[in-house]
Amino acid sequence: MIRYTAARVVWLAVVVLGVSVVTFGLGVLAPGDPAELALQLTLELPPTPDQIERKREELGLDRPLAVQYARWLGRAARGDLGESYVSGDAVASLIRERLPRTVLLASAALALSVLIAVPLGVLSAYRRDTLVDHICRMGALVGASLPGYLLAYLLILFFAVRLEVLPVLGFDSAQHLVLPALTLALGSAASLTRFARAAVLDVLGEDYLRTARAKGVGTSRVLFAHALRNAAVPIVTVIGLSLGGLLGGAFVVEWIFSWPGLGELAVNAINAKDYPVIQGFVLVTATAYVVVNFLTDLVYGALDPRIRLSAEGR
Amino acid sequence: MTRLVSRTRNRSRQDGFTLIELLVVIVILGILAGVVVFSVSGIDDKGESAAEATDARTIRTAQEAFFAKNGRYAGSVEELVEGGFLASPSDYHHIAPTSDGTGYSIAAGQPVGDADQTMTVGYKADPWANSKLRLSRFALDAGTCETLAKVRNDYSVGERLATSWELINPGNNPTYKTGGVNNPTWRFRLRPGVTFHDGSAFTAQDVKWSMDRLVSKGDDFTAKLGAASSVVVDPQTIDITPAESNLRLPEILVHPTYAVIKDQTEPSTMPATASTVVCTGPFKFKSYTQGDRIVVERHDAYWGTKARLRELTFRFIGDATTRRLALEAGQIDAMYDVGRSQVAGLRAKSDLDVVTAPPSYVFNFYMNLAGTDPAYDELQSPSVRRALALSIDRQEFVDQNWEPGVATVVHTPSPPSILGSHAPMIQGVPFDLAQARQVLDADGWTCGGGAPGANTACGADEVRQKAGERLSLYMLSSTNNADDPLLQDLRSRALKAGIEIEIGGNLSSAQRTTRKNQGLWDLDHTNPNQNDANPAFLLTLQWWSKSVNPWVSCLAATPPNCGPWQQAGPAFDALVERALASPTFDGAQRYSAEAMDLLFDQEVKIIPLAGLSRVYAMKKGVAGFTPPHPAESHLNWSTVYRTTASSDL
Numbered sequence A: 001m002i003r004y005t006a007a008r009v010v011w012l013a014v015v016v017l018g019v020s021v022v023t024f025g026l027g028v029l030a031p032g033d034p035a036e037l038a039l040q041l042t043l044e045l046p047p048t049p050d051q052i053e054r055k056r057e058e059l060g061l062d063r064p065l066a067v068q069y070a071r072w073l074g075r076a077a078r079g080d081l082g083e084s085y086v087s088g089d090a091v092a093s094l095i096r097e098r099l100p101r102t103v104l105l106a107s108a109a110l111a112l113s114v115l116i117a118v119p120l121g122v123l124s125a126y127r128r129d130t131l132v133d134h135i136c137r138m139g140a141l142v143g144a145s146l147p148g149y150l151l152a153y154l155l156i157l158f159f160a161v162r163l164e165v166l167p168v169l170g171f172d173s174a175q176h177l178v179l180p181a182l183t184l185a186l187g188s189a190a191s192l193t194r195f196a197r198a199a200v201l202d203v204l205g206e207d208y209l210r211t212a213r214a215k216g217v218g219t220s221r222v223l224f225a226h227a228l229r230n231a232a233v234p235i236v237t238v239i240g241l242s243l244g245g246l247l248g249g250a251f252v253v254e255w256i257f258s259w260p261g262l263g264e265l266a267v268n269a270i271n272a273k274d275y276p277v278i279q280g281f282v283l284v285t286a287t288a289y290v291v292v293n294f295l296t297d298l299v300y301g302a303l304d305p306r307i308r309l310s311a312e313g314r
Numbered sequence B: 001m002t003r004l005v006s007r008t009r010n011r012s013r014q015d016g017f018t019l020i021e022l023l024v025v026i027v028i029l030g031i032l033a034g035v036v037v038f039s040v041s042g043i044d045d046k047g048e049s050a051a052e053a054t055d056a057r058t059i060r061t062a063q064e065a066f067f068a069k070n071g072r073y074a075g076s077v078e079e080l081v082e083g084g085f086l087a088s089p090s091d092y093h094h095i096a097p098t099s100d101g102t103g104y105s106i107a108a109g110q111p112v113g114d115a116d117q118t119m120t121v122g123y124k125a126d127p128w129a130n131s132k133l134r135l136s137r138f139a140l141d142a143g144t145c146e147t148l149a150k151v152r153n154d155y156s157v158g159e160r161l162a163t164s165w166e167l168i169n170p171g172n173n174p175t176y177k178t179g180g181v182n183n184p185t186w187r188f189r190l191r192p193g194v195t196f197h198d199g200s201a202f203t204a205q206d207v208k209w210s211m212d213r214l215v216s217k218g219d220d221f222t223a224k225l226g227a228a229s230s231v232v233v234d235p236q237t238i239d240i241t242p243a244e245s246n247l248r249l250p251e252i253l254v255h256p257t258y259a260v261i262k263d264q265t266e267p268s269t270m271p272a273t274a275s276t277v278v279c280t281g282p283f284k285f286k287s288y289t290q291g292d293r294i295v296v297e298r299h300d301a302y303w304g305t306k307a308r309l310r311e312l313t314f315r316f317i318g319d320a321t322t323r324r325l326a327l328e329a330g331q332i333d334a335m336y337d338v339g340r341s342q343v344a345g346l347r348a349k350s351d352l353d354v355v356t357a358p359p360s361y362v363f364n365f366y367m368n369l370a371g372t373d374p375a376y377d378e379l380q381s382p383s384v385r386r387a388l389a390l391s392i393d394r395q396e397f398v399d400q401n402w403e404p405g406v407a408t409v410v411h412t413p414s415p416p417s418i419l420g421s422h423a424p425m426i427q428g429v430p431f432d433l434a435q436a437r438q439v440l441d442a443d444g445w446t447c448g449g450g451a452p453g454a455n456t457a458c459g460a461d462e463v464r465q466k467a468g469e470r471l472s473l474y475m476l477s478s479t480n481n482a483d484d485p486l487l488q489d490l491r492s493r494a495l496k497a498g499i500e501i502e503i504g505g506n507l508s509s510a511q512r513t514t515r516k517n518q519g520l521w522d523l524d525h526t527n528p529n530q531n532d533a534n535p536a537f538l539l540t541l542q543w544w545s546k547s548v549n550p551w552v553s554c555l556a557a558t559p560p561n562c563g564p565w566q567q568a569g570p571a572f573d574a575l576v577e578r579a580l581a582s583p584t585f586d587g588a589q590r591y592s593a594e595a596m597d598l599l600f601d602q603e604v605k606i607i608p609l610a611g612l613s614r615v616y617a618m619k620k621g622v623a624g625f626t627p628p629h630p631a632e633s634h635l636n637w638s639t640v641y642r643t644t645a646s647s648d649l
Helices: A002-031 A036-043 A049-059 A066-079 A091-126 A129-144 A148-162 A176-206 A207-212 A219-249 A251-256 A262-272 A273-302 A306-310 B002-012 B019-072 B076-082 B206-215 B320-328 B340-347 B380-390 B394-401 B416-425 B434-444 B485-496 B509-517 B537-542 B571-580 B586-601
Strands: B093-097 B104-109 B119-122 B149-151 B157-160 B164-167 B186-191 B230-234 B237-240 B283-289 B293-298 B307-318 B352-367 B472-476 B500-504 B523-526 B604-621
Touching: A002 A273, A066 B149, A091 A129, A091 A176, A091 A219, A091 A262, A091 A273, A091 B164, A129 A176, A129 A207, A148 A176, A148 A251, A176 A251, A176 B104, A176 B571, A207 A219, A207 B237, A219 A273, A251 A262, B002 B416, B019 B076, B019 B093, B019 B104, B076 B293, B119 B320, B157 B164, B186 B206, B206 B237, B283 B380, B320 B340, B320 B604, B340 B352, B340 B604, B380 B434, B394 B485, B394 B604, B416 B586, B472 B509, B485 B500, B500 B509, B537 B571, B537 B586, B571 B586
Parallel strands: B119 B307, B472 B500, B472 B523
Antiparallel strands: B093 B104, B149 B157, B164 B186, B186 B237, B230 B237, B283 B293, B293 B307, B352 B523, B352 B604
């Protein structure tokens, strides 16, 4: 297990370095002069060439690209992601302030998603080709097809406007978390349900399950202790991918519900062409994605000894 | 017998009542009390009705007196109080003027729990999320900070922190001269007894600090102040001498940019606190959470009419649909910026009011009048410009794209009310498709290769040509969306006259700016707001040769990133300069109107397409808001209150 983990850590570092190169490249490839953009965002009048030149020196944009990257990487490693062109605030502090809210939302959405999708997937697989199965599959199809923003508006209309049982926006209490988390969860649960169903179907025909049933093991235990356990690897994969996606992709939901998380920060930064913030956001969410996948790999190893052993060369 | 008499005598000496007698008396007293109570409550009701009727009559009388002095009716009860026409605000009524200011109605509305009302308003995305915290300028002023003068609903200028001002010409500040003569100085006399939110006294030093700070940060772009412009004469008097001669200073200083903050404070400091945001307004800063809300509370020591609301919260809700749903769900009491597509739906709701302000910004076609690139020089031809204007049925354009009352046909690039009685001078270019075709044809832009003047009929969607060149105009799209329905509508109208409009969508902000500054465009469209009371404001920014905008001059930039693309010419400049130099406001309005008449009627160097109104929606029972100021940044929330209870989530 130690060798397996160490190998994964090395790979993690390589991937994160690659992400940093791409993130830095974003700023280089972005249209417009960053110095001019930074001045445009803070001055009333168009900046003069002298002002632009001074700003370029201030931002270190007159140095070679490799030097700029090295400086940027060094600062990023120390937690300094630069300053917002617009507000002048440290990007790291902006992200630090909002990251917990996005993590809270994503975690709640993931938990809901798993609670909805896994039982439905197992049930759908067990009741294959029955009415229950068709309903679950149709529901998953609709959930996967429905755009997130539309789902958000429908939930607001029903629960907040018609029934008046939940608030439309805010983040002060658990009540405020329900609708945005549900919106994210339903979208993600749709695909997770189908994965769970497929994974469980794969193992339902296995001999050891037939043996277990023959030995008198109850249906629930067969499904959840045996079938689900063996179908867990692909399900865990999708859950891991979902979390990464939720962390980085809650843009629309955060915008609609005015949830002041990373997604909302990113939308504002994109609208304002605030590249340091955009870069910081991309770096943090990409790193989060990579770390989640790393943790998912570790969970694989714990779930399925065959994966761990083959990675260790046994 | 004696014993009988003795017993009788004894009995008569026992003063008191029997139980029955007491009960009878109590019942009679109860009946009497009931009669009195009902009578008194009836008297109270009648008294209250009489008080309300008297209150309404008093307001009407005050309005007539206001009209006799000012030539218009007051927009609110508070305006009557400030002008000395009423002793105190009304507890029963508020004034709802008509949007053209010619009339008014007195609407009933009694505050609920007057001293303790709160309200939540849904604003757009946080205006300070993408800029330094500037609580005293632009967009959401939140009623915290005040300027020396104020702009009323009709764009006239009134007293606020300054009670009077006079022009000293030539001025008394030798630092700034024009042609060897001191620039005019404006002397402002400040209102006594005003305190900041922290209780400190408001003095001229605070004004100096506020103006000097703007200059040092480069945030003054219309008043033309210099580092030495503001001079304290005494604690209640300050002289301001613009670095460039400016007789429109009072009208310009109504802009929220020029709000007065306390000496040595810096509202841009984050996190914002009550000690960094110190102003004099009817509301004081309470808290600000970036991206979420700003909360202000009533300033109980305010010098003017106290705000009705104890606390006012502005929630930042970037998504327009969410904003609307939050209003319908009752989570907010009012909302800003009802979108075009939302107006009809909200008007249909019986529990909501939709309120439209007078036109505050104009959707205009700007033109490149001096393009040096051959691909962008078509609009140098007066015929092409006039034909384009003739080809657009602006009334139909407005009717088909906006709900009634939200947009109107105007002939001025600024809201017409800024020109006062001179607005009718500008007649506009009427829609006449046949004439548009004739004008183009006579100018050599023909269809099917016909000779000039032959007036050969054009096929549907056929683009005119001249010497092999298509009459195609490139339009910058500020929405970065070539599919914008408004732009597509305009495109189809111009095509009927044989003019093709190519919409340059999907440009980044930087690309758009570059093209604009380098003159690589024919048409542009923007909707600038009129946030101050200077009739020549927009003219000086967009067409005056001394504008610092790089698409008008190279005064603040260098070629190729600047050019005279929108300069309107010397005759226009002369009129604008007369407007700026006019010692009277009426003169400024008149010359500005003449400049606009030249710009549109005579030379068609701009096409005002629609005068747009800000639209707000609120729950029924929200009073004191109708109709609001044309400009969003001058909304007065201190007059707003509730006439029915509503709950906050």
